[in-house]
Structure formats: C-alpha cells, structure tokens
Amino acid sequence: MSIEAGGREKAETRPLVDLVARRRREHGQRRLKVQGLRLLVAVVVLGGWQLGAQVSDCNSTGHLCVVDKFFWSQPSDIAQKLWTWLTQGTDLGPIWDQVLVTMEETVGGFIVGSILGVIFGVALGRSRLLADVMGPYIKAANAIPRVVVGALFAISLGLDIKAKIATAAILVFFVVFFNAFQGVREVDRNLVANARILGAHDRQLTTEIIIPSALSWIIASLHTSFGLALVGAVVGELFGATQGLGELIYAAKNNFDAAGVFAGMALLAAIALVAEALITALEDRLIRWRPPVTTETRI
C-alpha cells in the first residue's frame, strides 16, 4: 500500500515541477514586457517633446511652431537644470535642503492630519450624537476649497514650517476623516456582537474590533492623502517661504524659467512615487490578514 502510494507520488511530482517552472517563466516574461512598454512610453513622450521643441522656431512668424521652448522648455534643458541644481545648488541653497524642507512639511502635515482624521473619524463614527451635531459643520468645512486656508496660516503662523504643516494637515484631515468615519460605520455588526459576548469592554471594542476593521478604509485613504499633503506643503510655500521645492518653483516662475518649473515638478513626482511605495509596504504589513487578490493590478 505504502509502496504504491509512494510510486504514484513520484509520478505526479514531475509534471508539477514543470508546471511551476512554466508559471515562473511566464511571470518573468510578463514582467519584462511591462518594463519594456513602460520604457517605450517614456521614450515616446519625452522624445516627442524634445523633437517637437527642436524642429520648432517660434520666434519668427511663418515658421513651424509645435512646442515653444520658452513656455514649455524641453527634456534636455530640464535634465540640465536638474544637473545644475545637483552639482552647483540652487539660488536658494543646496537642492537637498529644498527637498528635505518640503519633505518635512509634507510628512509632518501627513502625520498630523492622518492622526487627527482617525481620532475624529472614529469618535464620530462611534457616537451618533456627536456625528449628528458635528455633521453639517464638517460638510460645510469640507466644501470650502481648503487650500485658501493656507493664506490664513501664512498670516497667523508666519513663514516657517508650521504654516505649511498646518496647510498640508488640513487637506489630509478631511480625506482620512471621512474614510475612518465610513470605515467605523461599516463594521460588521456580527463581529461587534461576538466581541461583546466574549466580554470586550468599550475600549477593547474600539481598539480590537472597530479600528482594525476600519483600517482597510483608512489605509486606502492614505494613498490619496499623501499626494494632498504634498499639495498642501507646496501651496503653503507659494503663500510665502524662504526654502523648499514650492518656493523653488515659484522663483523659477518669476524668472520665466520653464525648465526650472518642470525640474521642480519632476522632483515632486519622485517624492510622491517613493512615498507611494512606502505606503504600499505599510499597507501590506498592516492588512496581512486580507486574502491576497489574485488578479492584482496596482497603479
């Protein structure tokens, strides 16, 4: 009996190994294809831009004008600008200082806004009275274009980092708040009943059932809200600053330096991509308990 079973197992192992190898190979090929196509998109867009700028002559009438370098710059100029910033620094000082300042403002605002958003979202989600009382005010506050509050902060908090953190935080707050609130409202009533029967007190109910359950909503909102934190920090700098990427872009704009504006944007985009990767890693850690999605497309 045991010999028979052993024999069958051996016979079945071989095709199984082949199958695994084939899956792995297919997976590798797909990855290569995606990376290749990504590169192609970059080459087409940047190359087209560069080419358009090269063949254009917009200074004299009657000539072909596809991309006006003066307004739209061109990739090679932007790359050169970045290189100058890296090697010789900017008008405001070393480039890394500018990146660091904007990062500090963004991360500071992101953290403050997220924490406040979760606290208020959970509190209002748990208390019906509080939600009913505060509801209209929060909706009204949410309807205001909140970046203008940045102007107020620039007056009240001055030109240093506090005003930018506050601007970023207020943008982040509402997104996280609404998600946390909704997350708490959508908690499975069976799970709450089960926890109460098992003996959970109110605080345990909040920390062990409500918050973990709302966490997938909250984390999903962090993806959007980091981008908003960056917006808040940069807008805050536009309202008045001495350092930072926003200020760098503002200065470039005042000099009609399109390449400088684009170079600043490129740096902001790089920061956003890195942050996105970090948040995805955090998400994977915090929501390990969720079944992996089989057809996963991440953007």
Place this chain on the structure above:
Amino acid sequence: MQPAIELRGVTKRFLTPSGGVYTALRELDMTIGVGEFCAVVGPTGCGKSTTLALISGLEPASEGEVDVFNNPVKGIPDGIGYMFQADAVFPWKTVLENVAAGPRYHGLSSRDARDRARDWIARVGLAGFEDRYPYQLSGGMRKRVALAQSLINEPRILLMDEPFSALDVQTRSLMENELLGLWAASSASVVFVTHDLEEAISLSDRVFVITAGPGTVKSNYKVDLPRPRNVAEIRFQPHFIEIYEEIWKDLKDEVLVSYERQKRGAA
C-alpha cells in the same frame, strides 16, 4: 430541574425601516434547565434567532421577562457563549488570537490567554493551525475556531444559531459529534436554533417547536434517546423515527403557513 433560562410572556417588536411595527415574538414562554441541551425548531422567519438575542441581552424584550439563572437580563449576562449563524471570527486575528480573545477580555494576561487558547485549539482539532488567518481556513475549520472561541470562556449557557448550516453533510455530523463530546464534558445548558428537525432531535434533550411568525412556543417534546449518541447513526433507530414523526406533524403545519405567506408576499 433548576431553570437556567426562563422566558415568560415575552413579546419582541421591531420598527421596520418603513416605519411600521414588526412583531417577531408573541407571548413566548420557555424554560430551559441547567445542563439541558435544547433545540428550537420552526419555519423561516419565526423569530428563532430573536429568542437567542433576547437571552444574550443583545436585544431587550418589548414585553415580558427574561431571566438567566433567576436574574433578569439587563445587558449581557455572565457566563453566556454565543455561536452566530454567520462567520463572526475576527478576520484580522490569527486562530490563536481569536481563541485567546475571550480570556483576554476577562482580564487574563496575554500569555496565559494564549496558553489556554492552545489547549482549546487542540481540543477542537486545529492544532498546527494557530498562526493561520481565518481566510486561510475552510468553512468547517472557521466553525471550529468559533466553537473554541465560545467554549474557552466556559459558558454556563451556550447559544447556537444554526451554527453548522453552511457546512457539508459529512463535516456537519463530525462537528455535531464533537459538539456533543465537548458539551458532555461541561455542564452548560445549550439552546440550539436550527431549521433541521433531524439535527434538532439527534443533538438535544428537548425540542421546542415555534409557530410561524410572530413566534410563540407551539409545543415541546422530550427526546429520551440514550447518550452518548452518534449523530450519524442515531437517525436509523426506530425510536428516533417515532419522535421525528410526532414532532414533524406539529412542525409541518407551521412550515406550510409560513410557506403560504411567503408565496402570497411574493405574488
């Protein structure tokens, strides 16, 4: 026999979303003794689950009295366990954390709770699965987690709301036998809600038949089959069939009433 649970003249009304009043239970009387295994059967929507919600204190009665160990129920009484119909294990906790939750909520240190949880996980046959998350388990295994989660608190009253209805027939009779084994080792009173009369008789000492909604007790039957029982085989005994026929005569009318009503409601 000393009563563990007493419901006297209990009526439960709910407000429907459209503003009407829905009566789930009407003038229901039920007494369940200490250590007794009772099954509650009745047609769909007759208020079986509502009965459990009242005993557990999750819902207050609109009228009448609900006593658990001679104390009126206000909030969740001590020593209650409840296995829900739907999956109610916590998806973000591992098997070990799920089972350890009850003792931790009762003030045991994390470490002691885990030690006790390991013991109970082994008792329901899940040793080796401590670190899995619920989504990694089969439906039957999740039910085992729920069972261990309830039993670890050593409830004196265990409420079960069609706990095995989602399982396949083989897994189900396996789980039923295990439940009987674990129950025999405790002194808990069990209220087991089901729509399956065969399951009701094979498990319990007493079967309550509930009328079509609004539910009230139509009759109750003593099941004097010897214990220990093997759920998979007991149904072939002549005496089992006699009991089944007797209860079915009662239950059939109610099922028909409920069915007619649903048909009219749908038309």
